[in-house]
Amino acid sequence: MSSVMLPPTCQRSRRSPATVGGDRQATGRRLSSATRRAGRGTCPDSATPQRDPPVDGARSPTRSAASTLLHGQSPASVQSGDIDRIHVSDSALANTVSDRSSRTYDDRMLTSFTFVTGNPGKAEQLGYHLSIPVAHQDVDLLEIQSLDPHDVAEHKAREAYRVLGSPVLVEDTSLTFHALGRLPGPLIKWFLTELENSGLTRLLDGHEDRSATAEVVFCLYDGETARTFHGEVRGRIAERPRGVMGFGWDPIFVPDGHDRTWGEMSPAEQAATSVRRIALAKLEAELAAS
Numbered sequence: 305m306s307s308v309m310l311p312p313t314c315q316r317s318r319r320s321p322a323t324v325g326g327d328r329q330a331t332g333r334r335l336s337s338a339t340r341r342a343g344r345g346t347c348p349d350s351a352t353p354q355r356d357p358p359v360d361g362a363r364s365p366t367r368s369a370a371s372t373l374l375h376g377q378s379p380a381s382v383q384s385g386d387i388d389r390i391h392v393s394d395s396a397l398a399n400t401v402s403d404r405s406s407r408t409y410d411d412r413m414l415t416s417f418t419f420v421t422g423n424p425g426k427a428e429q430l431g432y433h434l435s436i437p438v439a440h441q442d443v444d445l446l447e448i449q450s451l452d453p454h455d456v457a458e459h460k461a462r463e464a465y466r467v468l469g470s471p472v473l474v475e476d477t478s479l480t481f482h483a484l485g486r487l488p489g490p491l492i493k494w495f496l497t498e499l500e501n502s503g504l505t506r507l508l509d510g511h512e513d514r515s516a517t518a519e520v521v522f523c524l525y526d527g528e529t530a531r532t533f534h535g536e537v538r539g540r541i542a543e544r545p546r547g548v549m550g551f552g553w554d555p556i557f558v559p560d561g562h563d564r565t566w567g568e569m570s571p572a573e574q575a576a577t578s579v580r581r582i583a584l585a586k587l588e589a590e591l592a593a594s
């Protein structure tokens with residue numbers, strides 16, 4: 305499969321060519337079968353390997369043609385310079401070709417919205433927890449400063465819609481240390497960048513209360529109405545980072561009822577306590593009802 309369908313000036317891939325290129329042959333094979341099947345509008349239940357929850361989003365390959373196929377939109381309609389690349393995540397594509405429920409998708413379901421995130425780990429997890437196939441576009445969205453994750457998610461959604469010009473789904477993730485009021489909250493990305501996980505754990509040294517809440521807010525925006533879907537999981541911050549699974553701050557968050565961090569859990573264990581699973585169940589329920 306050709307790598308990226310955008311003009312060279314639009315390409316700002318942060319992934320090493322080896323990572324993308326190393327998967328190209330396999331991608332081409334899966335893409336052509338996805339193309340054939342999606343052309344029929346159905347997702348056969350046969351075939352294909354059982355999906356595992358993603359733990360390392362950095363392995364998600366570029367799938368520009370698949371995105372065009374699923375979203376029914378030419379990348380040329382996207383504003384030049386705003387897009388890093390367009391792709392459908394491994395898991396989203398797996399949904400397309402191997403949905404376990406043997407559900408039939410009509411064109412409207414395939415093209416209803418695009419998940420926009422610059423974080424490949426999020427795209428992989430969405431593909432795992434959502435049972436309908438969703439195209440993913442990799443865009444670095446402007447993020448406002450606010451301690452309310454709903455405000456942040458809604459702003460991201462409007463920003464994503466401005467770029468794509470079609471219905472979008474975005475999400476904002478936050479991690480709140482109860483001993484620190486509402487911090488880091490939605491600012492966790494910057495805290496993590498500056499302090500890394502070890503520094504984050506040290507913020508609570510000297511505090512008896514290491515309890516924390518992981519939250520995610522998805523926002524679905526069609527240009528008129530913004531609908532948000534919230535999920536939260538309570539837990540605590542480990543004394544020091546533990547484990548190498550997952551991404552982001554997984555090595556420091558211990559969900560309630562467990563002794564191990566998400567970073568120490570198998571993908572299936574992590575999925576069982578996933579904050580995204582909760583929010584996406586609400587999203588799916590709303591989609592089913594509408």
Ligand SMILES: O=P(O)(O)OP(=O)(O)OP(=O)(O)OC[C@H]1O[C@@H](n2cnc3c(O)ncnc32)[C@H](O)[C@@H]1O
Binds near residue numbers: 422443476477
């Ligand atoms: O393009 P967007 O979707 O905005 O991607 P982002 O990575 O900027 O998104 P956030 O601001 O929501 O992310 C907050 C931080 O939390 C991290 N993160 C997100 N989901 C996580 C999860 O399930 N487990 C651990 N860390 C996570 C993520 O890597 C960021 O450092």
